[in-house]
Amino acid sequence: MKKVKLLFGVHMHQPVDNFGDAVDKAIELCYAPFFATMRNYPDFKFAVHSSGWLLNEIKTKHPKIFQDMEYLTKKGSIEWVGAGYYEPVLSAISSKDRRAQMNKLSSYLKKNLKSAPRGAWLTERVWESSIVPDLAACGLEYVVVDDYHFLSSGFDNSAMDGYYESEEGGEKIALFPISAALRYALPFFSVERSIEAILNCAKSDNSAAIIFDDMEKFGLWPKTHEWVYEKKWLERFVEAVLADERITTMHYKEYLHTNRSKGLAYLNNTSYFEMGEWSLKSHQNLALESLKKSVGDEYFKKEGVALIKGGIWKNFFIKYRESNHIHKRMMHHSLHQERLKKDALESLYKLQTNDVLWHGVFGGLYLPNLRDNAYSYLLEIEASLAKEKPAFSFFDIDKDGYEELKVLTKNLSLVFSSKYGAQLIEFGSLEKLFNWQNTLMRRHEAYHEKILHPTPKIYKENSGEDEIATIHNDEVAINENFKDELIYDWHPKYSFIDHICSDEFSFDSFKRASFNEVGDFANQPFEFDEEKMTFRREGGVYLDKKYDTSLTKKYGFGKSSISLDLSTVSDFTHKLHYGMEFNFHFAHPHKVLINSQALGNGVVLTDIESIVLKDDYTQKSLKISLNKKCTVYAYILNTLSQNESGFELTAQQISLLFSIPFLSSLDLTISLEVCDV
Structure with missing residues (x-):
């Protein structure tokens, strides 16, 4: 026997x-x-x-x-x-x-x-x-x-x-x-x-x-x-x-x-095999799934398993730049941990928890609370290093070949990207241990195809007491209304994003990322002058041809504030529309008030020079002021992700656009301030 x-x-x-x-x-x-x-x-x-x-x-x-x-x-x-x-x-x-x-x-x-x-x-x-x-x-x-x-x-x-x-x-x-x-x-x-x-x-x-x-x-x-x-x-x-x-x-x-x-x-x-699938970009994930089906289950198990495979786990840092930012911020502190005290070192170890760094059939990176937790540990470390005077450093945090400007004030931890439009990619409160820039862009995921192109369900004969379904083969209910939520962003959803549009923005075109962008500033690199603390791009406006256009951004910093002097000059002399986009993450986005209004399904404010976003969770307000009147569009951005129970619509952040028409040139002064409620 x-x-x-x-x-x-x-x-x-x-x-x-x-x-x-x-x-x-x-x-x-x-x-x-x-x-x-x-x-x-x-x-x-x-x-x-x-x-x-x-x-x-x-x-x-x-x-x-x-x-x-x-x-x-x-x-x-x-x-x-x-x-x-x-x-x-x-x-x-x-x-x-x-x-x-x-x-x-x-x-x-x-x-x-x-x-x-x-x-x-x-x-x-x-x-x-x-x-x-x-x-x-x-x-x-x-x-x-x-x-x-x-x-x-x-x-x-x-x-x-x-x-x-x-x-x-x-x-x-x-x-x-x-x-x-x-x-x-x-x-x-x-x-x-x-x-x-x-x-x-x-x-x-x-x-x-x-x-x-x-x-x-x-x-x-x-x-x-x-x-x-x-x-x-x-x-x-x-x-x-x-x-x-x-x-x-x-x-x-x-x-x-x-x-x-x-x-x-x-x-x-x-x-495991599924992790290799999930770490691939969505089109590669679908191609791998199709390839595996085409060779047949018998061949795959016998021979193909050694030849047909997905990516490696670290691909998640390539697939999701938000994951990579958390990981590389952690790694930087790990490499310099000799300066950390005991409590900050423990925060570093907590920051290494895996769940927030990847996404598959489980929520992972798509769960805002996990990202909030990760940033709270990161900000505990930053708070232990903060001084009365602002500290500046310019180096490649994300290890992608482009430097970031890191600013640590008494109350704020800030990071600006030279790769992505001189934008604010980290906006952390050292007092509240909360990152308002903990945002997520809307991406195509392979499982979205189940909603975009549903296939007829094949009902299997009930096996009675013999077995129950696992989350890998259980039927998932598809809500037809989810289709309208499948909007994909063509640039990261950070803040101080520069848009130049040939037509006037609308609420719908902003929400659906479908406006006619003619500038090349929203997702392109800027050069940084460390001596002048200025970002600049020699770019263009593209209509019947390229019109040379430059955009300069000079940031200033207080203990709890950011100021920006912005200047753009274009060879195109007809009317254009400039839009500055902000994306702010809140723990309870549906409870946030904008100029004392609830956001609901979105708001449009006209002839506005300032807005105040009141946050019940941190008991802070974010105040944005401009030196020109503008139109403001605002909505709650949702992502549609998959988890062990099915599909989940998650409110990730509030997206705002400040729109101003201009001819040939535009000078703006903008401030972003953290205030007590």
């Missing part, structure tokens, strides 16, 4: 400082019932990884769950698995920070659960061999990755029933391949089919059936709480495993030390 060693592991994580109700929901539906159930079966050995922040939240606010964890640990049921304390993607932070984060979690586990981890969970299973020396230096002997990591690197699917050895610079690490078949089976299949899936992993006696997956699948994902707990799937599954003499549960570290490896392995820089 062929026997199999079941290496069962679960990973639990919530974004650092996530909404309290979101954490409470996960506690109630998933974490609490999971450990309460497993407490009844201490003979079932399994592995657990939890991000340090979540584990401490449970210990502090939900001691009963932590007591269950302690009990199962003392009984020898749980093997605790390490990683970065605040759940960073290890390959996306420095070696020094990797070691600090992993040691921090290991120390927490040793102190609070008397358990020293020997293995590591890789956040989002992002593998790069450069992390191996740091894993080894932290005393970690193995990591878990997907079997896809191996298959996409040319390994055979029949040899995924054990672990492999790898090395980098002579430092070695063991690699356990997680079974995709088990990830899609547990807990979605019936207990009987789940047992069958485990046994099918055994290629020889004492083979390993390897599963390490999100605990949130056991109660938090749609439909799973009823399935796993109310219908007692987990209870029946554990009992069935313990009763089956063909299956022995075992800890990863135990299997590692009692079984030889299956050989040497070098893996691609990769994550």
Whole structure:
């Protein structure tokens, strides 16, 4: 009789400082019932990884769950698995920070659960061999990755029933391949089919059936709480495993030390297949999906998996410049962390939390609260460095070949981009730890095609009690009204954006980004004169031909204000329309008042020289004043993104346009001031 060693592991994580109700929901539906159930079966050995922040939240606010964890640990049921304390993607932070984060979690586990981890969970299973020396230096002997990591690197699917050895610079690490078949089976299949899936992993006696997956699948994902707990799937599954003499549960570290490896392995820089898809630009994502379908499922699984693949995780920094800005601001402080005090260093580690930096079937970057949290940690660092007098520096923050002007006043952290129109790309309050420039542009995403070009639904026969759908194959309801929300921006949505239009702007043309732009200033580089502190572009107005046009922007700074002297001169002598665009992020955009009016579906103000945006969240107002009367258009900008529950319309920011007609030349003085409400 062929026997199999079941290496069962679960990973639990919530974004650092996530909404309290979101954490409470996960506690109630998933974490609490999971450990309460497993407490009844201490003979079932399994592995657990939890991000340090979540584990401490449970210990502090939900001691009963932590007591269950302690009990199962003392009984020898749980093997605790390490990683970065605040759940960073290890390959996306420095070696020094990797070691600090992993040691921090290991120390927490040793102190609070008397358990020293020997293995590591890789956040989002992002593998790069450069992390191996740091894993080894932290005393970690193995990591878990997907079997896809191996298959996409040319390994055979029949040899995924054990672990492999790898090395980098002579430092070695063991690699356990997680079974995709088990990830899609547990807990979605019936207990009987789940047992069958485990046994099918055994290629020889004492083979390993390897599963390490999100605990949130056991109660938090749609439909799973009823399935796993109310219908007692987990209870029946554990009992069935313990009763089956063909299956022995075992800890990863135990299997590692009692079984030889299956050989040497070098893996691609990769994550799971879906992550590779998501990291691509939308047209590439669709092309990859089409290619995979064209070769057929059988060929893909047998041969194509090693040849057909998406991008790497770090592509998200290319796909989303907003993500890249957060990451590179973090990396700059990481490289100069010797100047940071203890609290600021802790803020740096929190800033390395992965969730805000990417987007797939989960909200990630599209969730404003996650970006708000990230910027609050960044601004905590900046506040620790601020002085009475403004500090100026001009260097390439984003690592894209173009310098940014960074200004740190007593109350504000500001960044201006030379690549994108001398625009304000960071507008952070050191007092409120809030970035009003935490904006997001509207992009085409591959999943928008489900709305733009819906295909007829194919209804599958109900499988009854045998299985439930996962979020990867569950039907998603399509709201036809979403089509009207699919508007795509042709330039980043920052502030102090210069538009020159041949026709008069309208509310609709501004909202839909469809006005007839004839200038080349809104998304093009400016030169910066450090001595004069002036941005300038020698550009053009394009109508029947190019008309040489220059635009100069000179910023000034107070403790809580920005001033701008702007001058533009064009060889085109007929009437044009200049528009200055601002985009400001607010925690509650629908509650913001503009000149005491609610924005509702948008507002148009005429003959205006100043506006005041009153923010209930920060209890601050943003006041914009001009030296000329203008027309102001304002609306709440929404993005349409996908999450585990379907499609979600999210208010990201308030977009404003100040429109002024001019002939040949225009001089403006503009101020942006932060005031108390």
